[in-house]
Every structure is written in structure tokens, then in C-alpha cells.
Amino acid sequence: MEGEAPRLLDLIPKDRDWVGKGVCKVKNGIEEKLELRLGLPGEENEKEEKQSAKSAFSLSFSENVSKRTFLGSVVTNEGKGTERKASGAPPVAHGTRTINSSIANNSSQTITSNAPVVGWPPIRSFRKNLASSSNSKSPLETRDEGPVNGNKADSDKKGCFVKINMDGIPIGRKIDLKAYGDYDELSSAVDQLFRGLLAAQRDPLVNEKSGGENNQEIKGLLDGSGEYTLVYEDEEGDRVLVGDVPWKMFISTAKRLRVLKTSDLSVSSINTVSRKRAATDC
Amino acid sequence: MREEISDMSEDDETGERARWAPDLSKNRSDDSDSGPGPPIGDSPPPFSDQVLENVLENVLEFLTSRRDRNAASAVCRSWYRAEAQTRRELFIGNCYAVAPHRAVERFQSIKSVVLKGKPRFADFNLVPFGWGAQFEPWVKSFGAAYRHLERICLKRMSVTDKDLTIIAESFPLFKDLTLICCEGFSTLGLAVIAERCRHLRVLDLIEDYLEDEDDEVVDWISRFPETTTSLESLVFDCVTCPFNFDALECLVARSPSLQRLRVNHHVALEQLRRLMASAPQLTHLGTGTFRSEVGFGEVDPNLDLVSAFGASRSLVCLSGFREIEPEFLPAIYPVCANLTSLNFSFANLTAEELNPVIRQCHNLQTFWVLDSVGDEGLRAVAESCQDLRELRVFPLDPTEDSDSSVSDIGLQFISEGCRKLRSILYFCQRMTNAAVVAMSKNCPDLVVFRLCIMGRHLPDRITGEPMDAGFRAIVMNCKKLTRLSVSGLLTDKAFEYIGCYGKLIRTLSVAFAGDSDGGLRYVLEGCTRLQKLEIRDSPFGDASLISGLPFYYNMRFLWMSSCNLSMRGCKEVARNKPNLVVEVIRDAVEEEEEEIEAVEKLYLYRSLAGARTDVPAFVKIL
Numbered sequence: 001m002e003g004e005a006p007r008l009l010d011l012i013p014k015d016r017d018w019v020g021k022g023v024c025k026v027k028n029g030i031e032e033k034l035e036l037r038l039g040l041p042g043e044e045n046e047k048e049e050k051q052s053a054k055s056a057f058s059l060s061f062s063e064n065v066s067k068r069t070f071l072g073s074v075v076t077n078e079g080k081g082t083e084r085k086a087s088g089a090p091p092v093a094h095g096t097r098t099i100n101s102s103i104a105n106n107s108s109q110t111i112t113s114n115a116p117v118v119g120w121p122p123i124r125s126f127r128k129n130l131a132s133s134s135n136s137k138s139p140l141e142t143r144d145e146g147p148v149n150g151n152k153a154d155s156d157k158k159g160c161f162v163k164i165n166m167d168g169i170p171i172g173r174k175i176d177l178k179a180y181g182d183y184d185e186l187s188s189a190v191d192q193l194f195r196g197l198l199a200a201q202r203d204p205l206v207n208e209k210s211g212g213e214n215n216q217e218i219k220g221l222l223d224g225s226g227e228y229t230l231v232y233e234d235e236e237g238d239r240v241l242v243g244d245v246p247w248k249m250f251i252s253t254a255k256r257l258r259v260l261k262t263s264d265l266s267v268s269s270i271n272t273v274s275r276k277r278a279a280t281d282c
Numbered sequence: 283m284r285e286e287i288s289d290m291s292e293d294d295e296t297g298e299r300a301r302w303a304p305d306l307s308k309n310r311s312d313d314s315d316s317g318p319g320p321p322i323g324d325s326p327p328p329f330s331d332q333v334l335e336n337v338l339e340n341v342l343e344f345l346t347s348r349r350d351r352n353a354a355s356a357v358c359r360s361w362y363r364a365e366a367q368t369r370r371e372l373f374i375g376n377c378y379a380v381a382p383h384r385a386v387e388r389f390q391s392i393k394s395v396v397l398k399g400k401p402r403f404a405d406f407n408l409v410p411f412g413w414g415a416q417f418e419p420w421v422k423s424f425g426a427a428y429r430h431l432e433r434i435c436l437k438r439m440s441v442t443d444k445d446l447t448i449i450a451e452s453f454p455l456f457k458d459l460t461l462i463c464c465e466g467f468s469t470l471g472l473a474v475i476a477e478r479c480r481h482l483r484v485l486d487l488i489e490d491y492l493e494d495e496d497d498e499v500v501d502w503i504s505r506f507p508e509t510t511t512s513l514e515s516l517v518f519d520c521v522t523c524p525f526n527f528d529a530l531e532c533l534v535a536r537s538p539s540l541q542r543l544r545v546n547h548h549v550a551l552e553q554l555r556r557l558m559a560s561a562p563q564l565t566h567l568g569t570g571t572f573r574s575e576v577g578f579g580e581v582d583p584n585l586d587l588v589s590a591f592g593a594s595r596s597l598v599c600l601s602g603f604r605e606i607e608p609e610f611l612p613a614i615y616p617v618c619a620n621l622t623s624l625n626f627s628f629a630n631l632t633a634e635e636l637n638p639v640i641r642q643c644h645n646l647q648t649f650w651v652l653d654s655v656g657d658e659g660l661r662a663v664a665e666s667c668q669d670l671r672e673l674r675v676f677p678l679d680p681t682e683d684s685d686s687s688v689s690d691i692g693l694q695f696i697s698e699g700c701r702k703l704r705s706i707l708y709f710c711q712r713m714t715n716a717a718v719v720a721m722s723k724n725c726p727d728l729v730v731f732r733l734c735i736m737g738r739h740l741p742d743r744i745t746g747e748p749m750d751a752g753f754r755a756i757v758m759n760c761k762k763l764t765r766l767s768v769s770g771l772l773t774d775k776a777f778e779y780i781g782c783y784g785k786l787i788r789t790l791s792v793a794f795a796g797d798s799d800g801g802l803r804y805v806l807e808g809c810t811r812l813q814k815l816e817i818r819d820s821p822f823g824d825a826s827l828i829s830g831l832p833f834y835y836n837m838r839f840l841w842m843s844s845c846n847l848s849m850r851g852c853k854e855v856a857r858n859k860p861n862l863v864v865e866v867i868r869d870a871v872e873e874e875e876e877e878i879e880a881v882e883k884l885y886l887y888r889s890l891a892g893a894r895t896d897v898p899a900f901v902k903i904l
Contacts (some may be wrong), residue, residue, distance in 0.1 A: 003600070041546075116681070116682075117407045117738075117819075118406070118407055118408065119403065119406030119818075120406070120682075120736075120738070120794075121409050121680045121681075121682070121709060121734055121736040122405075122406045122734060122791075122793070123406070123676070123677065123680040123709075124405050124406070124463075124489065125407075126489065126520070127627070127676060127680065128680055130628060130630060130652065130677050130678055130679075131630070131679045165441065173609060174607060
């Protein structure tokens with residue numbers, strides 16, 4: 001197994017054709033194939049065509065890039081039982097990327113294939129950055145790679161709207177975190193927001209606006225005692241229990257809220273929380 | 283004689299295709315000029331022939347397809363003249379393929395012009411700024427020659443405010459301005475058009491980039507005439523600067539013929555409701571955003587919005603939906619059953635949010651959506667939209683390793699539910715050959731198949747094999763296929779299949795694919811109808827480039843970037859083919875005469891005009 005690691009770092013496999021043929025050709029003489037040479041690539045082509053016309057001094061970086069990724073993908077294919085740093089269970093795609101980055105990091109001569117490539121994926125610039133949170137205005141298109149969000153001032157004036165979704169309710173809502181002073185106010189606002197909807201979900205005959213007193217209050221969002229618990233997603237996308245950090249810090253870091261069933265909160269999410277707590281404590 | 287352009291088409295390939303008959307011979311050049319024709323301006327024919335020519339002209343008036351017209355013009359001199367007199371629409375697929383004066387000399391009674399400029403890869407920042415495609419020389423020629431010009435449609439051209447002014451001043455009957463993926467103009471130019479083109483019916487600005495500085499924005503909407511207008515279509519969602527809403531509301535109210543209105547993202551739901559109230563006859567509506575302007579909880583415009591949509595019985599096409607607040611989506615339920623076209627490609631929706639809407643859209647033929655809806659969302663589409671003809675799935679996060687939630691599974695669903703599919707554009711992170719094969723079998727009517735597996739060189743997610751088999755099935759089973767974009771891990775075999783079976787393919791896009799020169803050679807030799815070939819980051823070298831020499835005159839263009847080309851090969855092509863313009867494009871100009879052997883970007887195209895004179899420093903014509 002270990003013997004394969006140096007092969008990864010030998011730069012360019014001479015023959016790229018074995019990619020399409022599966023595993024067996026790889027095993028035959030792979031060391032010979034991966035030997036760095038300035039010879040013409042593809043000489044042992046299965047299709048008898050000699051590639052002698054190909055320029056010996058290829059100045060195209062992209063070819064090196066492509067070859068490395070071929071290598072990566074084939075090695076991953078054959079390495080089902082192979083120990084590899086981060087592959088294990090993930091699908092081929094992940095393995096390829098991991099291997100590429102390790103090559104990139106260790107090689108001084110080649111260009112990293114993981115660096116963003118100009119114009120790839122082929123999406124026009126006005127379609128980029130749609131993933132930004134819903135409270136920012138749509139980014140202005142620019143000719144450069146990076147778009148400009150021209151309306152940040154507007155969103156600050158308006159308060160801090162974040163999306164909030166509740167388990168079992170298909171349509172999410174938005175709330176303004178700046179409208180509340182503390183966690184209790186937030187909790188009761190969430191209760192008001194979803195109480196009617198939840199009752200309507202449970203009993204379709206109930207009109208969400210009517211019978212406010214009859215609908216069940218949503219309690220215990222913050223302490224884990226109720227049927228539902230409030231969590232938020234921060235800038236890094238991690239899910240954290242609401243209530244741990246000072247309110248002001250919460251407003252600035254929370255990007256999205258979720259009301260989850262307490263029974264669904266798994267061990268792993270609790271781990272996330274304690275790690276987060278430790279991080280903020282430090 | 284308006285060319286039918288698909289409403290939301292990012293490129294009007296479908297419009298072109300609908301009007302073209304299959305090529306009868308490989309050697310026919312089929313756009314812009316019909317190749318070297320009879321000489322212009324020879325002596326007039328005798329009287330009896332003149333009568334025949336008049337008859338012919340009357341007949342040719344009915345001939346609209348430019349393919350047919352090109353064929354007719356090649357019959358003999360008399361037909362050439364008659365055709366030239368009666369052509370009303372001028373289509374020039376590459377603005378550098380012919381000089382303006384030549385077009386204007388041959389065709390003297392043009393009413394409609396379609397002109398295309400930069401290569402498509404310019405959309406993805408592969409063509410440096412300032413490359414060319416200026417509209418100026420054209421508008422000056424047209425301005426002098428075509429008093430009766432009514433329509434101009436430009437795609438990927440550089441258009442200045444001055445050009446727009448010339449339009450407004452030169453054509454008293456001007457009716458229709460459509461600018462797609464253009465740049466170089468600003469709201470100042472729009473104001474001139476609005477003010478001076480008194481018969482304007484269509485002002486469609488689609489994915490253009492405007493040059494406005496924040497403090498120099500002009501209130502162009504106010505410049506439309508105060509009287510009733512003849513506006514039928516006003517599309518300006520790409521004009522990102524704010525505008526005078528009250529003026530728009532008044533404009534809509536005094537435009538009784540208005541059928542298409544697409545506003546920009548400075549319109550919130552409250553304002554949208556007002557616009558819809560003024561124009562219940564709209565057939566195409568672009569909502570701009572789909573959010574309330576006041577924030578949650580203060581005012582609920584929901585009820586009014588519902589009745590606004592309820593009153594719009596003619597709506598067949600909805601788009602916009604930026605910054606969507608899904609709680610307002612139910613407002614569109616009243617129109618869902620009538621919709622033939624729905625564009626959610628700016629709406630970050632989950633499958634749960636999409637479901638109740640799409641379930642009602644039984645008549646949908648065109649659907650654009652973000653991959654945020656996931657495979658589950660696509661399942662709902664497949665189950666609800668049996669009549670779907672065109673599907674585009676865009677990535678919410680267009681990077682190589684984002685968490686796209688559409689995959690081969692979604693493609694499989696679509697193939698099973700939408701059997702009438704003709705056109706698909708599908709961005710995903712992972713794909714399998716099996717799903718692509720399934721689509722090829724379930725959707726035999728496919729004309730456009732564009733698959734973008736965003737991770738480069740990714741093989742079949744399950745088998746680990748290259749994606750050759752999938753694309754093989756597509757070209758074999760989809761016998762009407764004219765446009766293909768490939769991705770994923772592909773060997774030369776894939777190109778062998780494409781060359782062998784893809785006999786109708788006119789446009790082929792290749793990226794990060796192939797093993798060797800053989801791949802490109804297969805395509806050039808096999809795809810006899812190939813018109814447009816764009817390749818990036820693939821290992822094709824000089825030998826393959828040279829192997830295409832017999833075919834380049836039959837093509838509109840070839841683009842190759844980050845391949846294995848060298849100056850030697852490109853020069854040989856240029857030397858061999860005098861009517862080809864061979865452009866070598868660099869990203870930056872270092873020192874003056876330093877010539878690098880490796881060619882980073884090659885753009886070659888047939889041309890009657892020879893080397894263009896407006897080359898910037900970073901372009902070298904061989």
C-alpha cells in the first residue's frame with residue numbers, strides 16, 4: 001500500500017489511455033508507465049494510431065492537470081481496499097479531489113487542479129452567488145469573477161432577517177432577529193409564528209388564523225424540554241443549539257434558524273454544540 | 283417575419299433551428315452570405331426576362347427561411363437578383379464573416395437584422411475585454427442604407443450609447459430592439475431609444491451588461507412618449523440600476539398592447555401587484571423579485587396578490603422570482619394550469635416548496651429551475667409535467683465541489699416522466715452512464731442535450747467508467763440531435779461515437795475531455811453538419827487541427843482554448859485556407875514582439891471580409 005504513495009507523486013503518467021480500460025492494465029507495469037519522461041504521451045495506444053505528430057514539448061498546463069486527475073480517478077477505482085488518506089467510503093469524486101490536492105501540495109512543478117478554473121463551470125456571471133442568504137439583495141453582475149453586492153446598506157437598515165423552517169411544515173418563514181431583545185422574546189415569537197401552522201398541519205380542518213387559544217403552545221424551545229427545539233446555522237453552516245452564546249453574538253452569527261423535533265436531535269449534533277462551546281470559550 | 287425566439291432562451295439556437303431545413307450537401311455554406319455568388323451589378327436583363335423576374339420576386343416574397351433563400355439565390359443571376367430584392371431579414375451569424383458594405387450592397391430592402399458577434403465562450407470570461415464585435419460599423423452602414431429598417435436583434439455585440447442614438451435617428455419606422463448578452467451601453471442610450479422611437483413595439487434587454495455609474499443613471503422609463511404607446515414587450519431584468527417605478531406604472535397603463543413585461547430586482551411584490559392591475563392582459567411576466575418590500579409581519583399583500591394573479595387569465599410565462607419568499611408562492615396557483623413556461627432559475631427553493639406549485643403546472647413546456655430542489659423536486663416535475671419540452675437545471679452554487687442535490691437520479695426521473703423532452707441543460711456533480719442511456723431511450727425527440735458534470739473528468743459515479751457509453755447512447759438513439767455539450771471523464775472513444783452517429787450535430791461543446799488528437803479528428807471527419815465547435819482544456823494538438831482543413835469552410839467557427847496547439851499548426855491552417863480568419867488570442871500582452879509558440883486560444887472562422895482591421899493588441903491574425 002505504501003508503495004503507491006510515491007507513485008502518486010511522480011508527476012505525469014506517460015500513457016493516459018489506460019484510464020478507459022479499467023483496472024487490469026493499470027496493474028501491469030504501472031511503475032513504468034508513471035515514470036517521468038519527456039516522451040510523447042499515448043504511444044502505447046490501444047488503437048495502434050501513433051501519436052507521433054503530437055508536440056513533444058507540450059506547454060499546455062491543462063494536459064498535466066488532466067493527467068493527474070486521470071491518475072487520481074484510476075487509483076481511486078483500483079483502491080477499493082486501499083488505504084488512502086481521506087478516501088474510505090466517499091464516492092469516487094471525492095477521492096479524486098483529495099488525491100489531486102495532495103499531489104498539488106507536494107509537487108512544485110505542477111499547477112493545482114483544484115484551483116478555480118476560469119469560466120468553469122460554464123455559468124454566466126449573473127447566475128453566480130444565488131446561494132447567498134435570502135435577506136441580501138441580488139448581487140450586481142460585474143465583468144470580473146467576483147460579483148458586487150450593491151445593496152448591503154439596505155439590508156442593514158431593514159434589520160436582520162433570517163429564514164426559519166420548522167420540521168414538518170413545508171413553507172418557511174422569515175423573522176427579524178433585531179426585533180427581539182433576548183432569547184425568550186425570540187422563543188415566543190417562534191411560537192406565535194408556527195403555532196397556527198402546526199395545528200393546521202395536524203388537523204387540516206383548523207384554520208390557521210382562528211382559535212388561537214385552542215392551538216397548542218410551542219414550549220420549551222430553548223431548554224430541550226419541549227417537543228421541539230430551536231437550533232440555528234452559523235456562518236460555517238454548522239448547526240448549533242440556540243441559547244448558548246450572548247444574544248448580540250447570536251444575532252450577528254446566526255444565518256438561519258430551524259425548529260427541529262427534539263427527538264430527532266442526534267448525538268452528533270450535540271457534539272457539534274460542545275465543540276462550538278469550547279471554541280467560544282477559548 | 284419575426285424569427286421565433288424561445289422566450290427565455292439564453293441562446294436562440296432553437297429559434298434558428300426551427301427555420302432551417304437539413305443540409306443537402308456538405309459543401310453548402312449556409313449562413314450570412316450564400317458564399318461566392320454571381321457578381322453584383324451586371325447589366326439588366328431583356329424585357330421578357332424582366333417580366334419573369336417580377337413574377338419571381340412576387341413569389342420569393344413568400345420565402346422566409348434563409349436557407350431556402352440562399353439556395354434560391356444560387357440558381358442563376360436572375361434568381362440571385364430577385365432574391366436580393368426580396369429578402370427582408372438579414373441574418374449574419376458572425377459579424378466578421380462579411381463586411382457591412384457588402385451586405386448592404388447586395389440586399390437593399392432589409393427590414394430586420396439579426397447580428398451575432400463574440401464567440402459563446404465570451405460569456406464565461408474566456409474572451410478578453412475589448413476583443414471586438416463592435417456594432418458601430420454596422421449601424422452606420424445600415425443607417426445610410428435601410429430607411430425602412432424595423433427590427434434589430436444583436437447577440438454578444440458591443441453596443442454603445444452612440445450606436446443606440448444612430449438607431450433612433452436613422453430609422454423612422456423602427457419597432458423592435460432586442461439585445462442579448464451585449465455590453466457597452468447605458469441607461470442614457472435606453473433613454474434615447476425610448477424617447478425617439480415613436481413606433482417602438484419591442485424593447486428586450488436580455489442578459490446585457492450595462493455601463494452605468496451609480497450617480498449617472500438616467501431615468502429612461504420616463505422618456506417614453508406621454509401618449510398611448512404601441513409597446514408589446516418590455517424586458518429589462520438585466521438593467522440592474524434602480525428606475526422610476528411610478529413612471530413604469532404609468533407607462534404600463536398607457537400601453538394597451540403590452541403583452542410581455544419583465545422587470546428588474548428593484549420591484550417587490552407590492553409594486554408587482556400594481557403593475558399587474560394595470561396590465562391584466564399580460565401573457566409573459568417577469569416578477570423581478572418575489573418578496574415583500576416591508577418585511578415579514580407588517581403588511582400582508584397576499585390576498586391582493588392572489589386576486590392579481592387570478593385576474594391575469596392570459597399569463598402563460600412566469601419568470602423572475604429573485605430573493606423569493608416562498609410563503610407568497612401560493613399566489614400564483616390561479617395561473618399554474620395555464621403556464622407553458624416557468625422560470626424558477628433564480629429562486630432558491632426546496633423540493634417541498636416547489637411541489638405544490640409544480641403539481642398544478644400540467645401544461646408546462648419550458649421549465650428552468652435551480653438544483654436546490656434536488657432529485658426529489660425533479661421527481662415532482664416528472665410526475666406533473668408530461669408535456670415538458672425544455673428543461674434547464676442550474677446550479678445554486680456553481681463550483682466544482684458544491685453540494686448539488688441533483689444527480690443521475692433526477693435525470694432518470696425526468697427521462698421517465700417527460701417523454702416529449704426536446705431540450706435539456708443539466709448541471710450536476712455526479713452522473714451515471716445508466717441515467718444518460720435511459721434518457722436517450724426514453725426521450726428520442728431530444729434535439730439539444732447539454733450535460734455539465736461540474737467536477738472535471740469525473741467518471742460514472744457507480745461504475746467508475748468513463749462517460750463514453752452514455753454519450754454514445756445519446757448520439758445513437760436521439761436521431762434528431764443537433765446540439766450537444768459533453769462533460770465528465772471522456773476518452774477518444776466518446777468522440778468516435780459522436781463522429782459516427784452524430785450526423786445532424788451542428789453545435790458541439792467540449793471541455794476537459796478526450797485523450798489525443800484522434801478524438802478531435804473523429805468529430806471533424808464524422809460530423810458532416812458541424813457548424814460550431816467550441817473546445818477548451820482538451821488534449822488536441824496541431825495534427826488534429828490540420829486534419830480539419832477540408833471542413834473549416836463548412837463551419838461558422840472553431841474555438842479551441844487551453845488545448846495543445848502551437849503557432850506552427852495554426853499558421854499552416856491560415857496558409858492553407860485564405861478565406862479563413864485565424865485569430866490567436868492571448869490574455870495579456872507582455873513584451874511587444876515576443877511570440878510564444880504555444881497557442882492559448884484559437885478562434886477561426888470563415889470570412890469573405892478577410893482579416894479584420896479592428897484587432898486589439900492581444901489578438902494576432904495569422
